[in-house]
Amino acid sequence: MPRTSPQARERIVAGAADMISRRGLNATSIREMAKHARAPLGSTYHYFPEGKQQLATEAVRYAGDTVARMLRKELEAGPVAGLTAFLALWRRIVVETGFRAGCPVLAVSIEEPPTDEIPPAVAAAAEVFETWENLLATSLREHGVRAEQAEQLATLVVAAVEGTVAMCRAQRSTRPLDRTAAQLEALIAGAVEG
Template identity: 65%
Template sequence: MSQREPRSRERIIIGAADLIRRRGLAGSTVRDLAAHSGAPLGSTYHYFPRGKQQLAAEAVRFAGDLATRVLERELEAGPVAGLRAFLALWRQTVIDSDFTAGCPVLAVAVEEPPDDADPEAIKAAAEVFTAWEGLLSASLRDRGAAPEEAARLATLVVAAVEGSVAMCRAKRDIRPLDDIAAQLETLIDAAVTT
């Protein structure tokens, strides 16, 4: 395999993640995803022979891995530090895009799955959400939260952050994301100090 192949494939994935976070999966054809990444359509089908669902699943995993790495690094300092980093990541995404981009994982997760195909991209979104919840839950448990409470709180954090990102985009205002920050920190502090 030449050095160019991984870069071309990765460029297509990065471009797909960006377009999906802006337009959603239903609003993007394979041709759109290829064009957005600057790749020829033929190359896109070469790397992703199963088509749009395969490319979207890889784009979701790519975006999920970026956020996962941020969480893993920051959670070493505790769940509040992880929360702050997670919030900062999405805050930057929304602001830097002038409220035109959100989370590609959420964008794929809320779309109606295709009738005639395996919803590979939706499965990838579920895997990413589960990974984020698992990291947060483990950090909460490590700091003394009861296992059941840690799992519920981790789900709440992911759902609140993802939902507030969507609200920020709709309102063209960062306030929803800022509003949940203090509330989630309070809940985390209560869970780890009990």
């Protein structure tokens, strides 16, 4: 039934994730997302009838899945290889965008609406973080790390990288990432062999 471009919808989602990772959710308007994806404004409400909230939710999941897929693959070579790839991914994003882009999942996590309910986009962000943590923790456990230690290390890695990316953007430098990477790599390597 789709007519011309079945990828139009995905283009919008991917573009939305990119824009959110740069400017944050609230500063990214639906009009701009549509224009950025070369799609008409009407199409966004055709594909995402629940509006901006739905689009943001799908953008978070899209980015989360992309990273998770990469992480799953690289972790086949062990926790250290997975960590290295994780760090390299974020380094590439930060450097290639001139410190303009970061993580859309983090961006969505820190903008709350006045309401009391959890917006679906924030819930999606929570799931993404948990997925990443679980991938790392499972790999660590499979390589002999005690369960509690594996959980803690996995959370530390995700949190440290997310925070470091934000610091790199503020400072316009990769130095925070260099430092965090050195510490995390030593820590994970030590945990795996110890």
